[in-house]
Amino acid sequence: MGIAISNLSVRYGAETVISGLSLDIPQGCFFTLLGPSGCGKTTLLRTIAGFAPASGGQIRFGGRDVTELPPHKRAIGMVFQDYALFPDKTVADNVAYGLRARGEKGEGVERKVKAALERVGLGHLLSRHPAALSGGQRQRVALARALVIKPTVLLMDEPLSNLDAKLRVQIRETIIELQREANITTVFVTHDQEEALSMSDLIGVMNKGKVEQLGTPQQIYATPRTGYVADFVGAANRTEVAVRSTSAGIVELEVAGSRLLATDALEGPAEHGILVLRPEDLKISSAPAAGLQSLPAIIRGRQYLGARTSYSVECAGGLALNAELHGAGHDAFLPGASVYLGFDPAAARVIRS
Amino acid sequence: MNPSLLRSPWPWFSALALALLGVFVVYPLLYIFTASFFGDGGSGWVQLMHDGRSLAAICNTLVLACVVTLCSTLIGVPLAYVSARFRFRGKLLITLLPLITLVIPEVVTAQTWLMILGNNGVITRFLKGHGIFLPSFYGWFGLITSMSFIYYTYVYIGTVAAIGKFDAQLEEAAQSLGTAPVRSRFHVMLPVIRPAILASALLVFTMVVGNFAISTILGHNVPLLSVAIYQAAVAEGASNLTMQSTLASTSVLIVMGLLFVNRRIIARGRYEIVQGRGAKPQPLKGGQGVVVSAAAGFVVAISLLPLLTIAVGAFTLSRGPVMRWGEWTLDNMARVFITAPGPLVNSILYAGIATLISVAFSTLVSYLVVKKPNLVTPLIDYVSAIPLALSGTVLGVGLLASFNGGFLSLTGTSTIIVLAYVIRRMPFGMRNGQAILHNIPNSIEEASISLGSPPFRTFLRVVLPMMLPAVASAAILTWTTTVSELSASLLVYSGGRETLPIQIFRLIDSGLMAYASAYGLVLVAVILLPVVIATTVFKVDLFGSK
Numbered sequence: 001m002g003i004a005i006s007n008l009s010v011r012y013g014a015e016t017v018i019s020g021l022s023l024d025i026p027q028g029c030f031f032t033l034l035g036p037s038g039c040g041k042t043t044l045l046r047t048i049a050g051f052a053p054a055s056g057g058q059i060r061f062g063g064r065d066v067t068e069l070p071p072h073k074r075a076i077g078m079v080f081q082d083y084a085l086f087p088d089k090t091v092a093d094n095v096a097y098g099l100r101a102r103g104e105k106g107e108g109v110e111r112k113v114k115a116a117l118e119r120v121g122l123g124h125l126l127s128r129h130p131a132a133l134s135g136g137q138r139q140r141v142a143l144a145r146a147l148v149i150k151p152t153v154l155l156m157d158e159p160l161s162n163l164d165a166k167l168r169v170q171i172r173e174t175i176i177e178l179q180r181e182a183n184i185t186t187v188f189v190t191h192d193q194e195e196a197l198s199m200s201d202l203i204g205v206m207n208k209g210k211v212e213q214l215g216t217p218q219q220i221y222a223t224p225r226t227g228y229v230a231d232f233v234g235a236a237n238r239t240e241v242a243v244r245s246t247s248a249g250i251v252e253l254e255v256a257g258s259r260l261l262a263t264d265a266l267e268g269p270a271e272h273g274i275l276v277l278r279p280e281d282l283k284i285s286s287a288p289a290a291g292l293q294s295l296p297a298i299i300r301g302r303q304y305l306g307a308r309t310s311y312s313v314e315c316a317g318g319l320a321l322n323a324e325l326h327g328a329g330h331d332a333f334l335p336g337a338s339v340y341l342g343f344d345p346a347a348a349r350v351i352r353s
Numbered sequence: 354m355n356p357s358l359l360r361s362p363w364p365w366f367s368a369l370a371l372a373l374l375g376v377f378v379v380y381p382l383l384y385i386f387t388a389s390f391f392g393d394g395g396s397g398w399v400q401l402m403h404d405g406r407s408l409a410a411i412c413n414t415l416v417l418a419c420v421v422t423l424c425s426t427l428i429g430v431p432l433a434y435v436s437a438r439f440r441f442r443g444k445l446l447i448t449l450l451p452l453i454t455l456v457i458p459e460v461v462t463a464q465t466w467l468m469i470l471g472n473n474g475v476i477t478r479f480l481k482g483h484g485i486f487l488p489s490f491y492g493w494f495g496l497i498t499s500m501s502f503i504y505y506t507y508v509y510i511g512t513v514a515a516i517g518k519f520d521a522q523l524e525e526a527a528q529s530l531g532t533a534p535v536r537s538r539f540h541v542m543l544p545v546i547r548p549a550i551l552a553s554a555l556l557v558f559t560m561v562v563g564n565f566a567i568s569t570i571l572g573h574n575v576p577l578l579s580v581a582i583y584q585a586a587v588a589e590g591a592s593n594l595t596m597q598s599t600l601a602s603t604s605v606l607i608v609m610g611l612l613f614v615n616r617r618i619i620a621r622g623r624y625e626i627v628q629g630r631g632a633k634p635q636p637l638k639g640g641q642g643v644v645v646s647a648a649a650g651f652v653v654a655i656s657l658l659p660l661l662t663i664a665v666g667a668f669t670l671s672r673g674p675v676m677r678w679g680e681w682t683l684d685n686m687a688r689v690f691i692t693a694p695g696p697l698v699n700s701i702l703y704a705g706i707a708t709l710i711s712v713a714f715s716t717l718v719s720y721l722v723v724k725k726p727n728l729v730t731p732l733i734d735y736v737s738a739i740p741l742a743l744s745g746t747v748l749g750v751g752l753l754a755s756f757n758g759g760f761l762s763l764t765g766t767s768t769i770i771v772l773a774y775v776i777r778r779m780p781f782g783m784r785n786g787q788a789i790l791h792n793i794p795n796s797i798e799e800a801s802i803s804l805g806s807p808p809f810r811t812f813l814r815v816v817l818p819m820m821l822p823a824v825a826s827a828a829i830l831t832w833t834t835t836v837s838e839l840s841a842s843l844l845v846y847s848g849g850r851e852t853l854p855i856q857i858f859r860l861i862d863s864g865l866m867a868y869a870s871a872y873g874l875v876l877v878a879v880i881l882l883p884v885v886i887a888t889t890v891f892k893v894d895l896f897g898s899k
Contacts, residue, residue, distance in 0.1 A: 051799055070361070071802050072811075078803035084796035088818045098804030142800075149804060 001062030001152045002027040002185055003048065008057035010040075010047050017043045018209040020057070025202070027062070028183045030176070034196040035206035036232065042157055044206070045189045049155050050074050061152050072101075077151030077184075081158040083138040085130040091117065091141050092126040098149035116148040117141070120174060136167040140174065147178060154179065154186040160195060172199055193233045197221060205229045223265065225351060230276045237277040237321045240353060243270055251350045256317025260293055262348035273350040281347035282323035284311060284339050292342035297321075299337045309333075313341055362809050363725040370718045371729050374736045376761070377776060381751030382605070382739065388598035388754065397599030407596070410576035411603060417496055417577065418561040424501035425557045429508025430550060432652060435645050437516040441637040442646045446653045453656050454506040456880050458837030459566040460854050461873040464861050465659035466490065466499045467570065468666060468870075473674055491573035499567055502655050504557040511553030515546040555615050559608050563744025565840035566854075570861055578604055579746040579840065586750050586844055594754060601747040608742040660877065666870030674864035685871035695849065696856035697875060703767060703842075703852060704835040707774035711835075712828045714775070715782030716820065720812065722783075723790040724798070734783075741780045745840025748773060753845050765847040773841040778831045785830075789823040790816075829887050833880045853879070 003025040010018040017040050025031045033041040046052040048059060050071030059067050066074050085094050095113045104112075117123050120140040130138055139159055146154060159175070160168045176199055179186050190196055196203050197217040204211040205220060205228075213220060213229045224230035227238050243266070244252040244259065251264045255275060266273050288294035300320070301312040309331040311323045323341065325331075333339060389397040401407055436447045469475050470490040477487050488494060519542055526541075568577040578600060585597035637645055670680040689697060715737075722734045740748065752773055756763035763769040793816060801811040817824075839854040846855055853876040860869035 049799075049803060051802075070807075071799075072805050072807050075805070076803050078800065080796040080800060082794055082796055084794065084800035086797065086801070086815055086819075097801065097806070101801075101804055101806040101810075145800075145804070155803075 002029070003031075003153055003187070004058075004060040004063075005048070006058045006060075008044075008047065008059065009055050010043055010052055011055045012052075016209070018047070021209070021211060022057075023204065023211060023214070025185055025187065027185055030179055030186045030188065030199060030201045032188045032190060032196040032200040032203045033206055034190060034193065034203050034233070036191055039206040040209040041189045041191075041206045043209075045155055045157055045187055048153070048187060049076055049078055075149075075152045077146030077149060077154045079139070079142050079146050079154070079156040079159045081161055083130070083135075083142045083162075085138055085141060085145075087130050089129075090126065091122065091128050091130070091133070094130065094141055095145045095148055098145060102149065112148055116144040119178070120144045135163050136171060139163065139171055143175065143178065147182060147184075150182070151184065154182075154184050156186065156188045158189055158191070160190070161192070168195075175199070197233070205232060207232075223349065224276065225265065225267075227274050227276070227351065227353070230351070235279055235322065237275075237279065237282075239275045239277075239319065239321075241273055241275045241350060243273050243350065250345065253350060256315060256319035258295055258315075258317065260295075260348070261345040262350045263346055265349045265351045267352060270352060272353050274353045276349045276351060277321065277343060278347065279310065279322045279324040280326070281343055282313075282321065283342040284313070284323055284325060284333055285342060286337075286339055288340045289342040292344055294340040294342045295319075297339055297341045299333050299335050299339060302331075302333070302335055304331050313339070315341060363721060364727060366717065367721050367725070367727055367729050367733065370714075370721065370733050371736070373714075374733060377772060378736055378739050378779075381748070381755040382743070384755040385598040385601050385747075385751050388594050389602045391595075397595040397602075400596060401599050401603075404596070406576055407581055407600060410578050410581040410600075413575055414562055414578040415607075417493075417500075417575075418558045420497055421500040421504060421561045422554050422558045424497060425505040425508050426550065426554050428501065428505035428652060429553070430512050432505070432649060433509045433512035433516060435637075435649065437513050438634055439637045439645065440634045441642045441649075443650050443653075447649055449653075453653075453660075454503065456833065456877055456884070457659050458839070458854055458857075458873075458876060458880075459503065459564070460570070460837075460839050460857050460861070461663060461876065462503055462659045463499060463567040463570040464857065464866065464869055464873060465662040465666075466495060467861070468662050468676070468866050469658070470495070473676070473864075473866075475676075475678065491571055492575050495571040496567065496575065499571060500561060500564065502652075503567075504560060505652070506656070507556050507560070508550065508553045511549050511556070512546060515549030516542075519545055552615060555611055559611055562604060562607055562611075563746070563840075565744070565746050565843075566858070570858075579744055582746045582750055583840075583844065586753060597750050598754065601750045604744055604747050605742050608744070612742060663870040663873040663877070666867055667874040669867055669870070671865070671867035674866065676866060685867050686875075688868060689871045689875050693856075696851045696853045696872065697879070699767075699850055700836055700852040700854075700876070700879065703770050703774065704832055704838075707771045707778070707835045708828055708831045710771065711775045711778045711782050711831050712824060715779055715786050715827070716817075716824055719783050719786030719790055720816065723787050724795065724816075737783045738780050740776050743777075745773075745777060745838065745842075746844065748776060749841040749844030752776075752841070764845075767850055769845045770842050770850060770852070773845055774835040774838055777838060777841060778834060781834075782827055782831060785823065785827045786820070789820050793819050825887065825891065829883050832883055836880050837876065 003023075005021060005023040008018060008021045009016065021044070033044060035041045043052055047054050050066070050069060054067055057067070058065060061074070086097065089097070092113050095116055096109050099109045099112060114123060114126070117126060120143055122137060122140055122144070125133065125137065130141070133141065142159070156175075160171055163171060172195065188195075188199065197220075200217055203215060203217055203220050205213045207228050213225050215223075220229065220233050224233060224236070230236040231238060239255055241253040241255045244254055246252070246264050246266070246269070249264045251262050251266065251273070253260055253262060253273065253275065262275060283289055283292060284299075295315045297313045297315040299311055300314050303310045308324050308326045311325070311333060313321050313323055315321065321341065432447065435441070436444055467474060467490070470477055470487065472489070472491075474490070477490075480487055563579060565579045565583065569580045569583065572580055582597055582600045582604065585593045585600060636642075666676065667685050668681050668683065670677040670682040670684075718733060718737065722730045743751070752769055753764065756769060758764070763772070797815060797819070798811055801815045802808060806814060837854055838852075839858060842852055843855055843858060846852070851859070853872055857869050857872045857876065860866075860872065
């Protein structure tokens with residue numbers, strides 16, 4: 001079942017957390033709400049779950065209006081950041097809890113519980129208590145518990161943020177596999193852009209209670225529509241520029257005394273814009289590179305990061321940019337060196353300021 | 354309010370809880386406040402100004418409270434310091450102190466002091482035989498001695514906890530900066546533990562103001578506030594509603610004033626200790642060790658004395674008020690169990706019911722306050738703390754006056770006794786319940802609800818089992834304190850509904866110490882039995898969860 005949200009607003013007392021938000025999440029989609037803390041993503045998730053009451057608008061699961069339905073009747077599966085396993089119940093009883101709440105009894109429950117736990121690789125820990133499990137195991141149990149009831153939608157609130165880096169990658173894969181297998185519409189809340197980019201079918205980047213941009217991971221990363229999205233997803237150099245002319249999707253712009261070409265993402269006529277340049281799209285060379293537009297620059301700082309080197313570079317006119325080099329010789333330039341900074345107009349985008 | 358909220362059970366529970374608190378806590382309190390202003394002979398406050406004996410009672414109570422608080426602090430703080438920082442012989446006994454105060458009711462303690470140092474006391478008579486006449490134990494001397502040796506335990510417990518949390522690295526830091534060890538202790542440790550000492554001293558002060566059992570048994574010619582309230586309430590013929598209300602209001606105002614001082618001044622002085630690492634207790638050897646062991650042993654021995662005295666007294670033959678020490682009998686015990694078992698049965702019944710109600714109510718209401726806050730829950734939280742400011746005597750007077758006829762007539766029923774028990778224990782049950790609930794994350798409940806379990810079922814299936822160990826320990830503490838409750842029940846009980854403490858009180862009043870000892874011993878057993886069963890069989894951690 002898909003999730004359709006129309007004109008939703010959520011208020012806590014006098015404070016409006018979400019106002020007039022509309023969103024369509026198709027059936028089977030892995031949808032991620034991405035944003036910093038306080039952007040309203042968790043509130044939106046809790047409103048979908050029914051824990052935070054909506055003060056206006058509508059939420060529908062597959063056409064059925066659930067806005068006024070209490071959470072225990074919404075048939076949701078939910079996974080929490082702190083696992084929220086029942087500490088006094090065994091792993092098997094935790095997983096069986098939702099089935100029993102639905103009135104299921106006996107052998108059927110046992111069979112489903114065992115299958116669900118085997119699916120997450122914990123078939124041997126049925127009689128353990130949560131306290132005797134590692135963090136990764138706990139989150140797998142929580143996942144099994146949420147999925148065994150065959151919910152209509154799966155809601156996950158930062159489920160990976162209490163785990164260490166390696167486990168995170170492992171559980172990510174488990175989640176994706178299970179989600180594809182059950183073909184269940186999933187809303188996943190995170191502040192981690194890497195999680196969002198690697199797991200999602202669709203990402204909604206949230207800012208101040210609004211979805212600022214909705215798109216596939218590729219769209220979000222490659223074509224951010226606002227400076228906020230560009231900066232939050234991946235690193236970006238953002239510079240205020242004056243627009244000289246636009247034609248056929250190409251903008252001619254002026255920045256720090258130089259005239260440059262960039263891709264037009266202004267969405268209409270404008271005199272000013274923001275030039276967005278990803279550090280990895282900038283090339284550094286000792287002579288102007290062929291086929292790229294080049295700016296003379298001086299290396300100001302350098303951080304060697306193993307597989308890559310990050311440089312802070314100052315161009316003519318005082319324009320400061322970050323550039324990241326990969327591949328052979330990425331650490332070849334030293335602070336103080338005079339270099340040329342080159343980039344392809346296709347990789348530079350001008351967005352509305 | 355959002356209409357979907359009204360469909361959940363919680364707002365209804367909140368309304369019910371607030372209504373109950375309004376009727377049984379706020380109404381009696383307002384009743385005595387108003388009664389103090391509008392009486393037959395004009396305002397009680399004007400009458401009070403012309404009543405020398407009542408004014409003396411207020412004065413004496415404040416003086417007594419100051420002296421006992423000082424003595425208790427002087428015993429409790431050093432004892433806490435040596436037991437937190439040193440190891441010595443007999444230290445285990447000191448750690449049992451909280452248990453001792455828990456199991457020995459004040460009425461029994463007062464009784465044993467009389468049996469030892471009273472007019473017919475063992476030591477008094479022994480010395481009299483040798484021509485030495487002791488001053489009367491009744492009055493100031495007896496009051497101060499017996500109260501100090503009970504209430505120092507509260508200072509001890511509070512201070513031990515504070516020293517345990519004190520970060521020894523602070524002391525080491527002071528020494529590394531060039532301060533001598535003794536100086537560093539005074540300059541660094543004292544300011545940090547001072548709020549805890551002050552808070553427990555204040556607790557002692559309030560307990561002395563509210564104390565009834567010892568005040569009335571040992572007070573004799575010293576008029577005291579709680580005794581004066583009691584006498585005004587039960588005076589033969591015409592009990593004086595105006596005067597009892599005025600005196601009760603005075604007691605409430607004194608305690609409220611102290612609670613205010615605590616919140617405003619002491620609580621502000623609390624320091625945040627980040628990541629404390631307690632000091633390891635150092636062994637004390639040689640002369641120092643002997644002195645400390647002896648001093649600590651002395652204090653503990655006096656605390657244990659009541660238990661020993663009633664154990665012997667319960668099996669000692671007596672002729673009226675005269676104890677025939679050395680001659681043994683089972684008659685006293687036979688009276689408790691066979692001839693007059695009423696008090697034992699009543700105590701178990703009333704305290705049992707009160708414990709069930711109290712635990713159920715405070716568990717549910719603290720759940721509302723912590724997990725389902727709405728517009729009225731802060732009010733519930735506030736009102737349920739009011740009984741802290743009511744001594745047993747004041748509560749008894751309030752209940753007696755408010756529910757004697759009128760819209761709810763409870764006088765002369767068992768209900769009013771149970772009610773008094775429940776109200777007195779409620780603030781403690783609430784505090785305990787809230788402490789546990791703050792440790793249960795909301796996500797646990799939401800997980801259960803998301804799995805399809807409705808809110809109230811979630812409370813029963815998920816939250817309650819998690820609260821159970823702490824609820825069990827709260828139930829036991831409630832039991833121990835209600836079984837030994839005297840001051841409120843003494844005012845509201847009626848003939849045939851005597852409880853063990855009431856019976857003991859009446860026997861002491863008649864000077865029948867042997868019978869009183871037997872009832873006292875059984876009372877201690879009734880208190881102790883659930884404690885022993887809980888800690889040994891069910892492994893309930895009685896003190897950890899507080």
